[in-house]
Amino acid sequence: MSLERSKIWALCLIGCLILLLFNCGDNVTGPHVEGVLKIFLTDSPLHNVQNLYVTISTIEVHRTAKGGGDAGFISLPAPASPIDLLTLQGREELISSDSLEDGFYTYISLEVSSGTVVLDTAEECELEIPSGKVLIPVPFTIEEGKLTSVVLDFDAEQSVQVGSTGGANIRYILRPVITPVRVEEPNS
Helix, strand or coil, rough: CCHHHHHHHHHHHHHHHHHHHHHHHHHHHHCCCCEEEEEEECCCCCCCEEEEEEEEEEEEEECCCCCCEEEEEEECCCCCCEEEEEHHHHHEEEEEEEECCCCCEEEEEEEEECCCCCCCCCCCCECCCCCEEEEEEEEECCCCCCCEEEEEEEEEHHHEEECCCCCEEEEECCCCEEEEEECHHHHH
């Protein structure tokens, strides 16, 4: 074998090793990634309120195992800052996007950790949140190399309740009401 051929073989071997290392590195920390899920929020009007800020601290999706068993919940990235639900009237905002293993998913779980309501009078009031975890039944499928989008309606009017502790003490309580509006799968 000539010296020139040896160099070509060596370069090819090095190139193959580099490709192999980069491709294998993706599978070391988790399952094989197959498709992408995007989750959007939308909302309808709320009267006597300027802003309704909520902090979503955790987003998870539930995957069924191949063969129908339970594969458990998978964490997705949550928004970095509070979301003003009232700015979502008539539009959708992306709150999470991540690659997921292909398969069938049955739930989206959101945890609302804090919230503030700004009244028309510009008064700010912290929201009491008795239980911020919301389990939303949303069946959807992730397919290899395809995009699936889910739009959720965080119904501010149904979620915010006004209570009184007597006298002028008014409490604002958030009991999140979130429902799926639309699921766009690759074959829909």
